[in-house]
Amino acid sequence: MIEAAAYCVAALLALAALGVGVARYGPGRSTIYAASALVCVALMWIGIASLGADAARMKLPLGLPWIGVNFRLDALAAAFLALVGLGGASASVYAIGYGRHESEPGRVVPFVPAFLAGMTLVVLADDAFAFLFAWELMSLSSWALVMAHHREEGNAHAAYVYLIMAVFSGLTLLLAFGLLAGPQGSSPGGFTFAAFRASPLPPATVAIVFVLAMIGTGSKAGLVPLHVWLPLAHPAAPSHVSALMSGVMTKVAIYGFIRIVFDLLGTPSWWSAVVVLVVGGVTSVMGVLYALMEHDLKRLLAYHTVENIGIIFIGLGLAMAFWANGLAAGAALALTAALFHVFNHSVFKSLLFFGSGAVLTATGERDMEHLGGLIHRMPKTAFAFLVGCVAISALPPLNGFVSEWLTFQAIVLHPDLPQWGLKVAIPADGALLALSAALAAACFVKAFGVSFLGRPRTTQAAQAREVDAFSLASMFTLAAICLLAGVLPGAVIDALAPVTQALVGAHMPTQMDRAWLSIVPIAEARSSYDGLLIFFFIAVSAWATALAVHRFASHRLRRGPAWDCGFPDPSPATQYTAGSFAQPIRRVFGTVVFGSRETVTMPPPGDTAPARIEKHIHDPAWETFYAPVAAAVGGTADWMNVLQFLTIRRYLAFVFVALIMLLLVLALWQ
C-alpha cells in the first residue's frame, strides 16, 4: 500500500515536470489536471483502505544516508492521506474547467501537482528530514501558486508574507525536531520518528517542543495571531489553489501538530491542553470576527478558515485535556470531533472556494459589494454554495453541525477533569465555540445574501454566466459529501476509530451498527443524534406541507414589483450591502476588537451631494505583533545601512577594534 502511495507521489512529481512543458496548450493542461485527479483518487483510496490496516513502513535511500527517507502509513497518516486525496481530486477536476480561464497557465499548472506531492509527502514522512523537506516543498510550491498572478496589486505582498510565515514555521519545527533528536542526531536513524518515540525527554524539553510545535504548525494552520498570511494568500491564489491551501494544506499543518504532540511527545501535561484551548478559542472567535468585517469573498472565506482551525484546536485541546488525565473515552471523543471537523472543513471550505472561483470566473469580481442576484444567473453554483454555507454555519442536517456537536459533547464531559485551569478554560471555550458558530452563521447569511441574493449591483454581476460542467461536477460532489457526512456521521466516526485508537488508546463506540444509524458518543442516556432521521423529517414535513398547501389551500401566484413598504427604489444601490449588513455586529464587537470607527460626512443643508460614511478598522494582530517587528527590522536596517557608506579608515577601525577586542578577550581568558 505504502509503495503505491510512493508511486502516486512520483506520478505527481512527474506531472509537475510535464506541466512545465505542456502548460501552454489547453488540452495539455486538461490532461495534467485529469491525471492528477486520477492520482488523487488513488491516494484517497489508498488512505481509506489503509485506515484499519497495520502501519506500513518504507525506506528510500535518499536524503541523508544515515537517515534515508522514511515513510510510514499508519492510521493517522492514512486518514490525512485520504483527505489530501479527496481535496486534490476535487480541486483537479474543478481545475479542468476553471483552468481554461487561467491567464498565466505556465505559472499554475506545473505547481499544482508539486503542491499535492508536497502535502502527500508531509503526511507520509516518518523522519524529521523528510517531514521538513516536504513541509517546505509544500510551502514553496504554494508560494509559486500564490505568486501566479503576480501583476495584480497586492499579490506580491501576499506571497511575500506567506512565504515568510511558511519559512518561519519550518524553522520553528526545525528547532522542535532538533530538540527531539538531541545530540544523537548523527547516529544511524537519529532523526527518525521511531527514534523520537523511543527516547523519553525531560518535562522541560517536552514543554519547549510543545510550544515550538504549536507555533510551527499553528503558523501554517493559521492560529491567531499567526494567521496574517491566510487572508492575503488565499485570495491571491487561483481558486482551486485557494481551496487546496485552505481545505487541505491547513489540515496538513494540523496533521503536523497531531503527529508531534500526540504521537511523538506522548501523553501531554494538562497545562498544554489549556494553552491549546485558549489559543483555539481565541482563534475561532477572532477568525469569524475578522470575516465579518470583510467584503472580499475569498478573504472572508480565508478568515473562516482561521475560525475553523480554532474550532479544530479546541477539539484537540479537549482531547489533550482528557488524555492528560487518563480519560481515554473522552479523549477519543474529542479527538474524533476534531478529526471529523478537519474532514468537514476540508470538504465545505473547498466547496466554498470553488464557488467563489466560479463567481470570479463569471463576473471577474471578488468584492461582494459588486455582486448580487447571482442565484438567477448561476442557480447551480448558488445551490452548491448554499449547501457549503449551511454546512460551515454548523446547521443541521449537514456535516458541520455534527462535528461541532461532538465537540460540545466532549465539553459536557469536562467535570470529570480535576484541574481548575481546565474547569475554567473548557466552559469558556464552549462559550467561544458557541459564539463563533453563531457569528459564522451571521457571516454566511451575509456572504450568500449579498453575493447571490438580491439584485445585481454591477453589470458584471447582471451578465454572469453559469460555469462549466467540470466545476459544477466538483462542487456538487463536495456538496453531496457534506450532506452524506451530515446524515451518516457514524460512517466517518467509525472510519476515524483506528486513528484515535492509535493515538490515545481508545476509540468511540462503533456507530454504524446502531439502529436508525444514529450516533451515540458515550451512552444513549447522555446524548444522541440522528442526522438521517432529522433530514428525513425535515424533508418529508416540508414536502408534505407544501404539497398539502398547494393541494388544499391555494397555489395561485402572481408576479409583481417588490412592495418594499411602498417605496420600491429601482436602483440596486439601495440594497443592503455587505458593509451595512455587518454594521450592527461591527458596532457590537468591532469597536472593542478592531477599534472600528464610523464617520459620517453630511453635506451642508441644501447641497445635493451624497452623504458619505467611512469605516475605519484596525487589525489588532497586525498592529500588535507584525507592525512592530517590521518597524524594528526596518529601523535597524536603516540604522545599520550607514555601515555600507563608511570610509576605508572606519572599516580599518573595525578591524582594529576587532583585533583589540579579541586580544582583550584572550588576556582576560588567560
Next chain:
Amino acid sequence: MNALLSALPPGFDPLLGVLVIPLVFAAILAMLPAYRISAGLNIVASLGSLACAISLLFARPPPHEYLMVDDFNIVFILLNTFIGFTTSTFSASYIAHELEIGRLTAWHLRFYHAMFQLMLFGMNLALVANNIGLMWVAVELATLTTVLMVGIYRTHEALEAAWKYFILGSVGIALALFGTILVYLAARPVIGEGMDAMVWTTLVEHARDFDPSLLNIAFIFLLLGYGTKVGLAPLHAWLPDAHAEGPTPISAVLSGLLLNVALYALLRFKILIAANSSAIAPGPLLIGLGLLSLIFAGFMLYRRRDIKRMFAYSSIEHMGIIVFAFGMAGPLGNLAGLLQMTMHSLTKSAIFFTVGHVAQVKGTQRMADMGGLTTTHPLLGWLLVAGVAAIAGLPPFGVFTSEFLVVTTTFAREPVLAVLLIFGLLLSFGALLLRLTEVAFGEVKGPTGPVHASYLPVIAHLSLVLVAGIWLPPPLVAWFQHVAALLG
C-alpha cells in the same frame, strides 16, 4: 579510471598539473591578443585543471615539504577547479557581451584572462600547500590578482572598490603573516629550526606540545587575517563592493572560491589549535563571528539596491553560517559546515551567473530598474528564482540539508544560539525574498531585449544542488563525515 591514469605519460603528476596548467596558460593568455581564442583557451585550461583534480581522487601523491593532498583539501580542490571551469565557460559569453558594448577592450581581455588563470593558480596553490608560509603566499597572490580584476572597469566605483579591497586585504595579509610567524615561533622549540616547523603535516603532529599562549595569539591574528578574506563581519567591508563593481565572473569566483580558500586556511589553523588542549577553544570565537556576520548581513540586505551587492551580502551571511557550523563542530556541525560550503559555492556562483546576464539585459545593476523578469525572460527569471530559493535553504535544494543539520545540532546543544541562528536565517530570507519578488515578478521594468546567455553552467550548478538536496551519495557523505572527524 585507473586504466586511464596508466595511459598518462609516466612521471605526470596530477598534483603538479593542477598548478602548472593555470600558470602556463596564464603566461600564454597574457601574450595572446585574440580574445575569442583566449576565451576558448581559458576554458580548456580550466577543464585541464579540473581533469587533474579529478584524477587526484584516484591517485594521490604522498605529501612532501611543499605540497600535499589529503581528504580535507581535495574537497576544496575539486570544488575549486569545477567552479573555475564553469565560470570560465560563463565568462566566455559574458565577456563577449562586455566587449560588444565596449565596456572592455581587447587589451583588457588579455589582462583579464591571464589574471583569471593566475588567480586559479593562486587558489589551487593555497589549497595544496603543505607549508603555512607557502599557503600564505598563495592566498596573497590570489587576492592581488582579484584586486586587479575588480578594478578592471576603471569606473570611479570600481576603483574605489578595488582600493578598499586592496587596503583591507593588505591589512589582512599582514595580520595573517604575523599569525603565521607566531605559529612558527610556537613550533620551533618543539620541532626545531628551519623548514620543518612550517610544514603542515609535521605541525599538526606536534601541535599538542606547542606553547598554548603563542598559539592563542597566533590564532587571533590568523582568524582576523584570513577572516578578512572570508568576509566575516566586521572585517567584511571590501566584500560587497568588490562583488558589485568587478566583472560578474569575478564576483562568482570571489563568492564561490576565494572565500572558500580563505576559509580553508582558517580551518587548517583551527585544526591546529584544536589539537592543543590547553589553547583557547576556537569554537566560541568562530561561533561569535559567524553569528555576527549572519545577523549583520541579514539587516544589511534590506536596504540594498544593487543586485550584485545584495548577493555579496548574502555571501557574508552564508559564510557566517558556515563558520558558525564549524565553530559548533562535532560530527554534525562540521559535516553541515562542509555541505553548506559546497552548496553555497555552487549556488552562489550560479546566482551570479544569472545576475550577470540580468544586469547585461537591463543595462544596470539597480534592482529598482528591473522587474517582471519571469515574464520577459522566463528561463533566466525562473533560474534566478530557483537560485534564490536554493540559497535561502528551501527544499528541494541542498542548502536545506545543511541548514537542517546546523540548526538541529545547534538547538540540541545550545538552544539560545540556535534561536539567534534562525532569527538570522529568517531575517536574511525576508530581505532576499523581498528583492526577488521585485526583480523576478511584478510589472516589467527596464529593457527587455534578448539575452545571449550561457545557461549551461547555471543549470549544471543548480542541478547538482538539486540532486544534493534529494540524494547525497553515501560515499560522499562517508567521505565528508571522515573529513568532519578530522576537523574535530
Next chain:
Amino acid sequence: MIRDLLLPDMLIEGVQMASVLLLAPLLTGLVRKVKARLQRRQGPPLMQPYRDLRRLLGKEVVLADNASWLFRVAPYMIFAVTWVAASLIPTFATGLLFSWSGDLIAITALLGSARFMQALAGMDIGTSFGGIGSSREVMIASLAEPAMLMIVLTVALVAGSTQLSTIAVFLASPEAGLRVSLALALIAFIIVALAENARIPVDNPATHLELTMVHEAMVLEYSGRHLAMIDLASFLKLLLYISLIGCLFFPFGIAQTGSGLQHHLVALALWLVKLTIGGVFLGVFEMSIAKMRVFRVPNFLGAAFMLGLLGVLLLFVSQGM
C-alpha cells in the same frame, strides 16, 4: 433507546406533533388577548390566529419580480424545521419515539437553521428593509445562540446529559434540588426566549414602524400561503420555547416512559396549564416594559450570555473544585 415500534409510542409521538401544531396559534392568541385586556381593549378573539392563517392560505401569492426559488422554498423549510424541533421536545411525556434523534443542542441548531433560511429570504428581494431585518436578526442571534448554548451547558452539566428526556427526568426527580446555576440559567433563558421570539423589549411583533422592525422587516415581502407558513412557524416557536421552559425548569408532572394512559392525560393537562401560565406571564411582561433601542439589545443578550457562563462556573463552586 430504540425500542420496537410500539403503537402507544407512535400514538404519543403523533399526539405531540399534532398538539404542538394545533395549540401554537392558540397560545399566540392568548398572549395577544392578555395584552389587549391589559390595555383595556377587547382585543381579537382567542381563535383569531387560526382565522388569519386560513385567510392567508386561501389567498394568492404576490411574488416580487426578482424573487428566486429560495424565497419560495424558505417558508416551507422554516416551518418544517421548526415543527421538527418542536416535536422533539418532551412537552408532556418523555421518551418520545424519536426524541433521541436530536438533543437540546440539535434543537437549538435546528432553530438556527430556520433563522438562517429566514434571514436569507429577507435578503432575496434586494430591498433595504429586508436587509435591515436580516442584519439585525443575525446580530441578535449571534448573541442569543451562544447564550442559549451556555444554558444548555449548565443544564447538561447538572443532569449529565444533553438529551431532553433525560434532563427532564433528572430535574423532575428530587435529587436535582434547587440550584443557583439553574436559577441563573432560567433568567438567561427567558431573555433568550424573548429575543428569539421577537418579543418586547427586543422586537415588537405588532409594530408597523419599519425602522424598528426586525422579524417583521424580514418577512415584509411575503404574502399569502408563504406568509401563513412563516407565521405558523413563529407561533410554533413561541410554543416551543414556553414548553422548553416548562420541560427544563418546571418538569414536574411530566409523564415518564411506560407510565399509563391516565398519567399521560394528567401530564397533558399540566402542560396546558404551563402553557397558559407562560402565555399570561409573557403578555403581562410585554405590557410592563418598553422596547429597547436596537443597539441596547446586545447588552441585554450579553447579560444572558454572561449569566449562562456564570451558571456553568458556579456549578463547580457548588460541586467543589
Next chain:
Amino acid sequence: MHGISFDIAHMLAGFLVLLSFLMLYQVRLLPLLHVLAAHAFVLALSVAWQAYIQHAPHLYITAAIALVFKAIIVPVALRRMVFRMGIHREIETVVSIGLTMLAGMALVALSLEVMLPLTAKAEPVVREDIALALSVVLIGLLMMVTRRNAVSQVVGFMSLENGINLAATGAQGMPLVVEISVAFSVLIAFIVIGIFLFRIRERFDTVDIGVLDEFRGGQR
C-alpha cells in the same frame, strides 16, 4: 647566544617602538616621512644584527631591502608625491594626538599583557621580542585608523610591516621562504599602491581617501 647580543637586539626593537610613538606624535606629513625613514633604518639595523648573531647571512638581504627600499626609496617617493600634490603643509588627525598616544600606550600594555603568560618553553627572548613587535604592529594599525590622509595611512601600513619583519627576523631559523615572501609582498604591495595612487590621483586629484568616499553615491 646570551648577554650583550640580545640586549642590543632588544634595544633596537625598543627603539622601533619609540619611533612608532614618534610617528603617532607627528602631525605633519614631511616629518612623518622622516620618522618613517628612521623607522625603516632601525629595522634594517635590527635585521642586520639578527643576521649577525644568528649567523644567518640571508638576513642581510632583508636588511638591505629594508635599508634601501623602505628607508630611502619609499620615503623619497612619498615626499615627492606630497610636494606634487601640495599637501606638505598640513595633516589632520581624526583623534587628538594626546589621545592617540594614550591609546598607543594602552596597546603596548596590552601586547605585553598578552605575551606574559608564555610558558617557560618559549625563551624569554622571544617573549619580549614578540611583545615589542606586536606593539609596533598594533601602533601601525592605530596609525592607519587615526589618520585621514592616504600618505599617512601608507606610512602606518609600512610601520605595521616593519613590525612583522621584526618578528620574522627575531624568530630564529625562520625559513627563507618567509623572508622572501615578506619582501616580495611588500614590494608588490607598494607597486600596486603606487598604481592605485596614480590612478586615483589621475581621476581625483588627491589621495585623500575622504574624497574617494564622496563617490560612494546612494545606489547600493
